[in-house]
Amino acid sequence: MSDDMGRDTADLDEKDIQILKAVASKGVTSPDKIHQETGIPKSTVHYRLDQLQDAGVLENDRYDMNLEKLGLSITLISEVWAEFDEGYHQTVGEKLTAIEGVNQVHFTMGETDFVVIAHVPNRQLVESLVADYEAIDEIRRTSSKFVITTLKDEPLPVNDFEYETLVRTLTDSELDVEDDADN
Structure with missing residues (x-):
C-alpha cells in the first residue's frame, strides 16, 4: 500500500490498529498487557507484533512507531x-x-x-x-x-546531549565525570 505521496505504508487491519493504540495510549509493550487491553488472543498479539516489526511500523523493543510506514506520513x-x-x-x-x-x-x-x-x-x-x-x-x-523531509526526530531529548553535559547541567553535584565513567 502507499500513501498520498507514493511512499510505502504497511497494510493494516483493525486488530493491528487496536494493538498500536494500546501501545501508544497505554504505553504497554508486553504482549500479555496488550492482550488484556484489547482482548486479542496472546498468540495473535505475538504474531501481529512480529508482523508490524517486519513491516517497519514498530522499530524496536520499545515499539517506537515509524509514522511513514504507519501511514501518518x-x-x-x-x-x-x-x-x-x-x-x-x-x-x-x-x-x-x-x-x-x-x-x-x-x-x-x-x-x-x-x-x-x-x-x-x-x-x-x-x-x-x-x-x-x-x-x-x-x-x-x-x-x-x-515537512518535506525529516532530518531528525529524536523522541528522547536526553539522547541529544553528551553524558558530561547532562551531569554538569542537570545535577547539583560536582562529579568528576571521568571517575564516574570508569566505575
Missing part, C-alpha cells in the same frame, strides 16, 4: 495567531489540543502565539485540521507548512 506544522485576552493561551491551547489529529501544541513567545504539529495520512485531513483551527473563535489566522 504528512507532518503539518502550523503557526497560529490568536486574539489576546486574559488567559487566552490556556483557553485557545485547550481548544487546539482537543482537535483530533493534533500531536503537539506549544504556546510560544514572539510573533506567533502557538505552534501546532500534526501527523496525518492524507491531504483531506490537512484541510480538515486547518478548518478546525480556524473554527476556533479566538484564532485570527494560521499559516501551515508541510
Whole structure:
C-alpha cells in the first residue's frame, strides 16, 4: 500500500490498529498487557507484533512507531495567531489540543502565539485540521507548512546531549565525570 505521496505504508487491519493504540495510549509493550487491553488472543498479539516489526511500523523493543510506514506520513506544522485576552493561551491551547489529529501544541513567545504539529495520512485531513483551527473563535489566522523531509526526530531529548553535559547541567553535584565513567 502507499500513501498520498507514493511512499510505502504497511497494510493494516483493525486488530493491528487496536494493538498500536494500546501501545501508544497505554504505553504497554508486553504482549500479555496488550492482550488484556484489547482482548486479542496472546498468540495473535505475538504474531501481529512480529508482523508490524517486519513491516517497519514498530522499530524496536520499545515499539517506537515509524509514522511513514504507519501511514501518518504528512507532518503539518502550523503557526497560529490568536486574539489576546486574559488567559487566552490556556483557553485557545485547550481548544487546539482537543482537535483530533493534533500531536503537539506549544504556546510560544514572539510573533506567533502557538505552534501546532500534526501527523496525518492524507491531504483531506490537512484541510480538515486547518478548518478546525480556524473554527476556533479566538484564532485570527494560521499559516501551515508541510515537512518535506525529516532530518531528525529524536523522541528522547536526553539522547541529544553528551553524558558530561547532562551531569554538569542537570545535577547539583560536582562529579568528576571521568571517575564516574570508569566505575
